Amino acid sequence: MTESCIAAPSWRTSYIKPREQNQDKVKMANEEPTDLDWVQLRRDMGPVHHVETTQEKFVRKFGENPFVPLGCLATAGALSYGLWCFRTKRSKLSQRMMRVRIVAQGFTIAALVGGVVMGAGKSLKT
Incomplete structure (x- = not known):
């Protein structure tokens, strides 16, 4: 057999990497947030604007x-x-x-x- 038959196709390797990244995101989403995560979220979102009643x-x-x-x-x-x-x-x-x-x-x-x-x-x- 030739070497090209043994190596994984390039489309397959590019397909596997995003799947692994998505699994990392799922793991992060399943983790329980700590008590002060909202403070960091508020800082990341920027200043709070007045909402008109x-x-x-x-x-x-x-x-x-x-x-x-x-x-x-x-x-x-x-x-x-x-x-x-x-x-x-x-x-x-x-x-x-x-x-x-x-x-x-x-x-x-x-x-x-x-x-x-x-x-x-x-x-x-x-």
Whole structure:
């Protein structure tokens, strides 16, 4: 036999090495962490950034464009009152409130688009 038949093919040796590396990673993952490993992890991750709460985000967004939440409230109010009028058999007022709801939805969409345009204008200036 020739020597090339006895030697392992080159693809096989390159395949074995990553497998051994993966086994080392699995061994490390199965080890129990010590009590102070989180301290080193925190240092490795860098400084902690402030995470904005839902209330803080609402206040910030309301300050940037107050017309969107107001339009949403107007839409919800018109819808609620219109459904109440429909339930109490006041169909004329119910129809009027559904029209008011559509106007309020249009106002909300216009406020949204206006806010996006204003935001894009601010980002172009800076």
